[in-house]
Amino acid sequence: MRHGPPYQYGPRGSGGDLSRKSFWWALVPLLTCGLGTPFVVAFAAIRLRERRLALAAGGYSLGLVAFIVATNLLEGVPRDDWRNTVTAVVWFGGMWAGGAIHTFLLRTRVFPHIAVQAVPSYPAPQAHPAPRAYAAPRAHGSPQAYGTPPAYRAPATPPTWPVPHASGAYPQYVTGGPNPASGRSAGVAWVGPYALLTKVGEGGQGTVYLGQAPDGQQVAVKILHIRIGPDLGERDAFVKEALAARRVPSFATAQVIDVGVEGDLAYIVSEYVHGPSLERLVREQGPRNPDSLTRLSISTLAALRGIHNAGIVHRDFKPANVLLGADGPRVIDFGIARAMDRLTTSAGTKGTPAFMSPEQVLGEQAGPASDVFSWGSTMYYAASGRLPFDGPSVFAVSQRILEHSPDLGPLPAALRRPLAAALNKDPRTRPAAADLLLALSG
Template identity: 45%
Template sequence: MSQQSGPSWYPPQQPQPSSSTVGWSVVWALVPVFTCGLGTPFVIGHAAQRLRSVPLVFATAVYALGLGVFIIGAGTYGDSDLIPGWLNVLVVLGFFGNWIGGLGHALILRGAVFARPAAFGPKPAFGPQSYPQPAPVQPTYPPPGPVSGQYTPIPQPSQPPYLKNTLYSDQPPRTNMQFGQSERPQEWIGPYRVIDTIGRGGQGTVHLALTPQGQKVAIKVLHEHFTGNRAARERFLREVEATRRVATFSTARVLDVNINDDQAYVVSEYVDGASLEQLVRDRGPRDEDGLTRLALATAGALAAIHRAGVVHRDFKPANVLIGTDGPRVIDFGIARALDQVTATSSVMGTPAYMSPEQLGGGHVGPESDVFSWASTMIFAASGRVAFGSDTIPAILNRVLNHQPDLSALPPSLRPLAASCLEKDPARRPTAADIMLRIVQ
């Protein structure tokens, strides 16, 4: 799984606290002095949480260790003449490190922790007039289904799309945007106005936003960073470009992809509905008719995805939204794109819904999505995860070596699900075969 990077120890351009928070920021920075260093781990830990910084997490641990050495040493040796010399040095370092060092560190971080919103760039005027539009051309795709109104026509780029900052428009990115600096969503992501945060997952955070024309869209801001790696940026954009070829058979259309500074976001059609996972947990398993419709729609979505040369790689109940017009499959192709750019070897996906070859590091093709589809149908029919939900090693063992209980499925779907769950990918049907077998 890709790792999220936090800000560096000291931001290159220190923002200043707003006038409404100056008092609180001073009190916050002086906590190490008021508490003789006892409050330093809490202050730096708060900064790490606000700034989402991995280095600050380690700094918090170092301060906590120093504080622990001081308390243990001072409590064990009440008489300083009896304390060993080496331990006395550690106690002194722990005390003054937390007291003086914590004060200096807090003063340096104060501006970033209590930064005013203006530190992220000026707020643009909302409306289509603020974003110059290219010359009118014919749209490259029809208007999205459930969203009313029309999107701005998308011009054909004069060079390969993956060599541009933005794939689907000539609008330059807002490089002054910063992600991951606050628990609240930023007000603007490129030309899109964020109005809510609707989900967080292993790949990124999903926001509900408005286009300059006022249409609702879903924006996934990915955790993966592309710092100083132009080749990785181009590979990612090239991979996600393939998702545009997916026909809209029960899928949420990808509308835009961009990279601001070093962080990417994917804009897709907004589906007003709950995920299959949430729906089953709230209302219980699907009945036979509802399950059959779900199976047919999601198999059709996978068939369209595979026909475009894309493999989902993370098909699961959380990535199936139940909208007013039926099921919609989302987040297809993102796992593959991230897998192409991540600097470390990793397995992307949810273990309980991954195929044996995916867990084993083998070739991952459309057959893997078919395996995940069958696991998802078992969850929809029973409310239980097909291969269990206890420990990761136990789940992996079941996926690799055992067959799940199919009794919750209707008799008409059991043989089909069993064939989809074959350990050998070559013995599984295609998504198109699944559709035919359901309707026959």
């Protein structure tokens, strides 16, 4: 879950700023006479990770190339010639006006926004029971058994919650249907027994809120974008799979506290980590120094070893999923991809393009070795401030992941060999997280 102090995400949480940003983004095709259309649609394809938009961006790019070729071929032809007329009509109708209309339709999907009202204090909710406890592990790192999650029961009075439009965008404000008779404060959004105080981040899998548990503890509540159907077996399977993440030791991860389904909303509650993400820190302050890199590498490898020992593959390890708390780095969002596999409505590629492994790009089964490759890409970003595999489109990034090896020369000497091994294209030859941890700490 992407979370941290609310003040660090102020620009994303500001409805006015977000509205202005999306407005100017949608105006790019109009202001550039259609020349910017391929680029803004490609941006939408990368942000939304949709193959149809990637194909649309490719179509606009071909249209741009065709227009340039046509204007060269028609040089010297009178302006009133029918060929010039057809070329102009196709350009202005397709690339200029068509691109502007397309981006305005995509605007609310590319820049979704939910805002909730934060209330300083409110009574603890009484209507919902505390989350049911599951069996704790008998010994650190040893196999453990969890009780079977209770069958999902629809609430007697379903809570009011925003239903996304067909475009996938949410309403501007959420109130959560407060019920004063149950002790809930009006003007506060709720999901299950958790009050949602403010939105702190959003990613490809869901939206993260700073929440408050019934006992007053601050928690991170991630509401998944995907909606769950009425099948009780599917709901129970999702909850059971998501709760498996509680087997992971919490010394270098954000502990999963609770998982639930309310209506068609699936949510995951985890420990709230006060600190920026690695992605944000590098973007704002630059690459990490050698000592910080060593601590970061060892902590994240220890987290991956615990995740893999619990029988879980992260499948979306990236700088945004590493939070730098006061007590050290914490890995978040592990186990979500596996839980989402239990939903029949889940589809598409799992992972963030620039940090995916070759096997993920090829649509093959992603195992622990896939996380090791993504770890190598993340450490390269932390050490250099650059993406290891970059390109103008998702397709270009995918090709570089399959065929290109980043230059490790500028990196600290202690990291070069471990990263070279982690970034091997063949998953069978990559070392395990435990082996890399031993090599770096030895």
